[in-house]
Amino acid sequence: MSRFARIVVAALASGAWQPPLARAQEGEYGASARVRADLTVGSTAIESEEATARPGALGEPARALLDAAGAARTSFLGGELVLWGAAPSESQTYVDGVEIPNLFHPSGLRTTVHPALIESVTLTPGALPAAYGRSLGGAVDVQTVRLKPGFEATLRSDAIDSSLAVSGGTRRVRALAGVRYGYFDRVVARIAPDSQEVLAVPSHQDGVARVELRADADTRLSATWIGARDHVDLQTDTGQQTRTNQFHVGSLLLERRYDDAARMRVTPFVGIARRAESSTFYGVPMTLETSETSYGLRADYRRTENAWTTQIGVDVRGARQRVRRQGTLSLPAREGDVRVFGQAPIDEVDRDAYRATTLNVGPWASLTWRWRALTVAPSVRLETYLLSVDRQLPTLPGIPAVGRDRLFVEPEPRLTVDYRALPWLTLEGRTGLYHQAPLATDLSATYGTPTLPPARAFQSALGARLTLPWAIGLELTVFEKQLRDLAVRTDDAPARIAQQLEPTGRGTARGLTVQVRREMTSDVFFAASYTLSRSERSERSDARAALRPFDYDQTHVMSAIVGYTRGDFVASVRARTATGAPRTSVVGRYDDLKTGRAQPLFGPHNETPLPTYFALDLHAEYGLRVEPLRIALFADVLNTTDRRNVEDFTYDARYERRRDVTSIPIVAMAGLSIRGARD
Amino acid sequence: MTSRLTLPLCALYLAACVEGETRSDSTIDRPRIVAVIADPPEASPGTPVRFQAVVATPTGPADPLLTWSFCSTVRSASDNTAAAPACILNAEQPLPGEGTGIDAVIPIDACMRFGSETASGRVPNAVDATGGYYQPLRVLLPPYDATLVRQRIRCALPNAPLTAARDYNRDYKPNQAPRIAAIRAFSRNGEASLSALPATADLTFQIEPDASARESYLRYDPRAGTLTTAVERLSTTWYVTTGAFEHATLDVTSGPTQNTWHSDDLQTAAWLWVVLRDDRGGLMVETRSLARSIRADGLQ
Numbered sequence: 001m002s003r004f005a006r007i008v009v010a011a012l013a014s015g016a017w018q019p020p021l022a023r024a025q026e027g028e029y030g031a032s033a034r035v036r037a038d039l040t041v042g043s044t045a046i047e048s049e050e051a052t053a054r055p056g057a058l059g060e061p062a063r064a065l066l067d068a069a070g071a072a073r074t075s076f077l078g079g080e081l082v083l084w085g086a087a088p089s090e091s092q093t094y095v096d097g098v099e100i101p102n103l104f105h106p107s108g109l110r111t112t113v114h115p116a117l118i119e120s121v122t123l124t125p126g127a128l129p130a131a132y133g134r135s136l137g138g139a140v141d142v143q144t145v146r147l148k149p150g151f152e153a154t155l156r157s158d159a160i161d162s163s164l165a166v167s168g169g170t171r172r173v174r175a176l177a178g179v180r181y182g183y184f185d186r187v188v189a190r191i192a193p194d195s196q197e198v199l200a201v202p203s204h205q206d207g208v209a210r211v212e213l214r215a216d217a218d219t220r221l222s223a224t225w226i227g228a229r230d231h232v233d234l235q236t237d238t239g240q241q242t243r244t245n246q247f248h249v250g251s252l253l254l255e256r257r258y259d260d261a262a263r264m265r266v267t268p269f270v271g272i273a274r275r276a277e278s279s280t281f282y283g284v285p286m287t288l289e290t291s292e293t294s295y296g297l298r299a300d301y302r303r304t305e306n307a308w309t310t311q312i313g314v315d316v317r318g319a320r321q322r323v324r325r326q327g328t329l330s331l332p333a334r335e336g337d338v339r340v341f342g343q344a345p346i347d348e349v350d351r352d353a354y355r356a357t358t359l360n361v362g363p364w365a366s367l368t369w370r371w372r373a374l375t376v377a378p379s380v381r382l383e384t385y386l387l388s389v390d391r392q393l394p395t396l397p398g399i400p401a402v403g404r405d406r407l408f409v410e411p412e413p414r415l416t417v418d419y420r421a422l423p424w425l426t427l428e429g430r431t432g433l434y435h436q437a438p439l440a441t442d443l444s445a446t447y448g449t450p451t452l453p454p455a456r457a458f459q460s461a462l463g464a465r466l467t468l469p470w471a472i473g474l475e476l477t478v479f480e481k482q483l484r485d486l487a488v489r490t491d492d493a494p495a496r497i498a499q500q501l502e503p504t505g506r507g508t509a510r511g512l513t514v515q516v517r518r519e520m521t522s523d524v525f526f527a528a529s530y531t532l533s534r535s536e537r538s539e540r541s542d543a544r545a546a547l548r549p550f551d552y553d554q555t556h557v558m559s560a561i562v563g564y565t566r567g568d569f570v571a572s573v574r575a576r577t578a579t580g581a582p583r584t585s586v587v588g589r590y591d592d593l594k595t596g597r598a599q600p601l602f603g604p605h606n607e608t609p610l611p612t613y614f615a616l617d618l619h620a621e622y623g624l625r626v627e628p629l630r631i632a633l634f635a636d637v638l639n640t641t642d643r644r645n646v647e648d649f650t651y652d653a654r655y656e657r658r659r660d661v662t663s664i665p666i667v668a669m670a671g672l673s674i675r676g677a678r679d
Numbered sequence: 680m681t682s683r684l685t686l687p688l689c690a691l692y693l694a695a696c697v698e699g700e701t702r703s704d705s706t707i708d709r710p711r712i713v714a715v716i717a718d719p720p721e722a723s724p725g726t727p728v729r730f731q732a733v734v735a736t737p738t739g740p741a742d743p744l745l746t747w748s749f750c751s752t753v754r755s756a757s758d759n760t761a762a763a764p765a766c767i768l769n770a771e772q773p774l775p776g777e778g779t780g781i782d783a784v785i786p787i788d789a790c791m792r793f794g795s796e797t798a799s800g801r802v803p804n805a806v807d808a809t810g811g812y813y814q815p816l817r818v819l820l821p822p823y824d825a826t827l828v829r830q831r832i833r834c835a836l837p838n839a840p841l842t843a844a845r846d847y848n849r850d851y852k853p854n855q856a857p858r859i860a861a862i863r864a865f866s867r868n869g870e871a872s873l874s875a876l877p878a879t880a881d882l883t884f885q886i887e888p889d890a891s892a893r894e895s896y897l898r899y900d901p902r903a904g905t906l907t908t909a910v911e912r913l914s915t916t917w918y919v920t921t922g923a924f925e926h927a928t929l930d931v932t933s934g935p936t937q938n939t940w941h942s943d944d945l946q947t948a949a950w951l952w953v954v955l956r957d958d959r960g961g962l963m964v965e966t967r968s969l970a971r972s973i974r975a976d977g978l979q
Contacts, residue, residue: 283912283930283958285808329805330759339759346759348805351902394802396838397904493755493763494801500756539757592761593715594813594829594960596916596928598704599760601767653704653927 040129040416041428041463042477042513044068044529045122048115054561055574055617058160058636058669062103062111062121065140067559069477069513069529070125072552073578073613075647075663079108082552083125084459084479085509085535086137087335090436095142095226097131097298098251098269099317103140105204105230106245109160109184111142112228114208116154116165116178119145125513126481127430127459130364130379130414131300131313136436136457136483144224147174147212150679158634158671160184161204172214179207185232200241202232218257225250238344239281247273262303270295279331282344282597286327290441294319309368315381318359321440325447326351329500335551336488336505336537338584338602341648341661347595352395352446358437359386373420381412383435389443389450393498408454410435429462442487445498452503455485475515483507488539507537507550528560549582549606568623573616580610580646589655600655610648611660616640628676635670642666704927705917707950710736710743712818712826713918713964714954720961721811721831721853724789728830732779732818733964737920739950740966743820747774747781750815753792753804762815767825770817785832789814794834795901803837803901809909809959810898831960836899843899843906850897850906854959857892857913862953862965865937875972878945884924886915886953887935896959911957918952919969931955945971 044065051057051064065071065081072082080088081103093103095113104111111118125138132139151168165178182204206228213221229246251269258264271294278287300313330346333339366379390403414432421427438452463477486505490496511533518526534555536547556579563572585608588601621634639645648661707713714733722728734741750766758764765771774783790796794812795803804812813829820826831854836844863870863885866877876882898909912932917924922942929936942949949969956962 283808283914329756337759338757343759346761347807349808350805395902397840397843397902399838489756491755491757492801493753493758494797494804495756496800497802500802588767588824590762590767590817590825590827591712592827592829593712593962594761594827594956596914596954596956598824599762599827601760601764 040124040127040430040461041465041475042070042126042461042479043122043124044070044515045120047120048118050525051121052115053563053565053570053572053619053621055572055619055636056576056615056638057619058109059115059156059158059634059671059673060109060111061115061118062113062140062142063109065121065123067527067529067561067574067576068123068125069475069515069531070138070479070511071123071557072531072533072554072581073557073576074108074552079104079106081123081138081140083123083138084481084511085507085533085550085553086126086135086481087550087552089439090135091137091139092132092135093140093142094132095249096144096224096251096253097141097267098249099134099294099296100226100249100271101247101273101275101292102245103142105182105206105228106202106232106243107182107184107204107230110180110182110204110206112206112247113142113226114163114165114178114180114206116163116167116176117142117144117208117210117224117226119143126479127432127461128434129416129430130366130381130412130432131298131315133315133362133364133381133383133412133434134317134360134436136434136455136481144210145176146220147176147210149174150677152675152677154673154675156671156673159187159669169212174212174214176208176210176212178209179205181205182230200232200234202230202243204228204230220253220255222253223250224253238342239279239283241277241279241281243275243277245273245275247271261305262301264301265299267298268296269298277332282347282595284328284345284347285349286331286345287325288332288441289324290321292319292321292440307370309366309370311366311368311379313364315362315364316360318357319440320355320357322353322355323440323444324353325441325444329447334489336539336548336605338605340584340586340600340651342650343600344595344597350446352391352444354389354391354401354444356390356440356443357386357388358440360384360437375416375418377416377418379414379416381414383410383412383454384408385410385435385437385454387437387443389445391445392450394445404450406451406453408435410454410456424467426465427463428465429460431458431460433458438487442501444500447500449487449499449501449503451498452487452501453485455483455487455503455505457484458482471518473515473517475513477513479509479511479513481507481509483509483537484541486537491539504541505537505539506541506543507535508547509533509535509550511535523566524562524564526560526562529558531557533557548604551606552581553606554581555579568625570619570621572619574619575614575616577612577614580612582606583608583610583649586651586655586658598654600651608649611646613645613663614641614643615645628678630675630677632673632675633670634672635668638667638669639664640666705919705924706922707735707737707918707920707952710734710741710820710823711918712745712820713916713952714962715816715818715826715828716856716962716964717828717830717960718856719853720856721833721959722785723833724785724814725787727782727784729782730780730816730818730828730830732826733952733966734779734820735918735920735950735952735966739920739968742779744777745779746770746777746819746821747783748772748817748819749774749783749786750817751786751792761829762827766815766817767827770819783816785814785830789832790834794832795837796835806901807958809896809911810900811959813960829960837901838904839899839901840904843904846906847897847899852894852896854896854957854961855891855894856961856963857911857955857957858889858963859886859892859953859955859965860889861887862951862967863887864969873951873967874970876969878971880941880943880945882940883937884917884940884951884953885935885937886931886955888913888931888955892955892957893932894957894959911959914956914958916954916956918954919949921947921949947971 051061161182163180167176249271296317364381488505535550587603748770749772752763
């Protein structure tokens, strides 16, 4: 038996995981994940055209995913994904299988991927198939368009931004280019100049370009570039903050189908990303800059023969990051920090500059066996991490830096089972083991710990999908996730050298999701989702240590959308409600005479939930045909009931009175898009 | 008076606003320790220091009983406030004396607990922006909130090259408390006497630090192992028994800065405390009685 096989067998025999019912089509990332029936249980996929007709989406296909079952609600402009109790940094975003740093611009109003490139978006909140790795949470996969011959141009403009996309080509060579320029920050400054003290609206720009070659009907080669940038400045009475993010990712996709039902796909990619954040609040500075150069390759081969489908693949991603950090020890805040919104940072400061390299090689294999109504698909991913830092101890004068390389080989067995019990009922389930490397910013010898190991998770999901009359689909999913070895701040004081973080965090997430949906193909469409969940974490690895609510824990999250289409007119309404996320109350205070400011004394960690959120949003769209143009006028009303939803708590300067930080009032927006096409 | 709370709230990009108004921190509506003057402001472990508390009450200065205790618990990375909660909640190292002024000796292990001389294998405590370490001290005025004093202590430079340590020991000048040269009040008609202020709701105050208040000092960079010369930053905190100041705290590093006192009570005399701080932990306080004249123009 080969060493690889022995590892697989050892992992399967270890009993570290249990094989419940599950089913998933392995390797369904990218352009091939188009068939809804192939979706794994608990996943949500939305076509671009349908998504943009949804209230609250604001023309962004991926914003519609924020309503998906299993996704917690984040702040109005947050744009973060909290999936099945995973922190935003624990989930990944892919474009045709290529990882990008973030799905949304920081405003959350726009995705970093130009809509012209998006055909559909799929959200899988957890228990991902073996083609995916490097994360403890879920994934959003953006499936891109297949370019068509002819010529097409689309101009879109509203209060947030304007965009232009042009595509066209011949039967063999096709191309697309799109750019978008945001000006929402200036619109807000113009219509509400006083809001600059309390509103931090980022500016954003993004663009895409693609060239696609079709050698024959079975072979496709494309080259794609995606770039995005955003920037925000904030000035308040207490300080200022500046943030800039930008990234560029270039990829090639070679896809070939063979006569014997086989398919091969290879996707190499390179990318650069830069994040820079600096702030000075209450006179305490903070700077964090990361520059990343990344590269990687995805490749897979699938072959189907009778009842058997075999898939093998490899998922490689390397990243070299340069990190420079200085200033307060308490910012940026981490999940689990006991703090309140607007609190002054700790006035103890330090600094560090280092390089971290993470190389992940994840070969994987999957075998799918079909027998009558039963499909069983065991798979394994051999998650291999090479983690390097060029400095394992804090900088000291006269002491040369000594780096450290560490290798982790983590077999990740996964199993999916699918049983079509009745023509209208399918039972599905999946389970697996997952690992995620520590963030480069956690590997600081001064602010973090260079020797953090990968965190791990064991995830399971069991679900039923029902097809009901009138084209109504119903899906129920229960899930559980166990997280271990999470990086948390140390309680040691003073801390051990180069160990400000320790891998002792653990967490659990359990829940039930329900999705009901009627397709948009009929005059009336609707979609509803409900998530009941409990997500908890602890800073102690000891199983007897009490768990506290996860920072983003929301017991109930519910969303319902009803729409009506007639000809070129679309109108829809969305209602959304969610339990408030937990916060830590201030139960006392003391005066710090060094700064002249009051300091809080906290009560039990995350025991006070924010008030329940509710919002009603409207969308209407009307299309005109002025050949060869198609003009669409659209309008959105957000928070139609003008409800003052509480996004966070803050306190007065003496921490005596709690104040509500409220979300947007009623907001109305309108815009138009013009599309012209010629064969 | 109330002041609008802006905070760094929307650093999280919330399209948010803070509802309502909040009371200013400058109003003395209960007995409160507004300053503890340490003499000397910077001391080595094992050396004596005189601590003098300044207590403000709604009726003016007071001399109540206080309880004093040094802290021994070090703030951990997971404690997100200026001191470990245990230090505030417990009298960890009680000090003798119950008055507003006490004499104490800085704990001999202060640099081992709160400074650079931590146990082997432990990281030296982090410094503040001025390169300083501080021994926390809790002062309690029952039944009111605790007060934290951070006494600057002089510790060995962590991992310093020999030349830097030698130069630092030779050239470093311990911190001195800043001094206030003058406090002035202005109305629309010009400068007014603090004992005969015009009976108007809004008056402008200005503090002038003494020319020597802003000291330059040597700052050690523990990462580079080098010494640089820095200049202190100065700030003021304002307290008053009636009404409130527009800004509870103001940066006065670049010179005199004006602050507006708003009070609808034009009859009652008031008390004013102005605390001048340097960012090395030194402070000085001035207490003044404010009296109103009958006419808005300041004439009797």
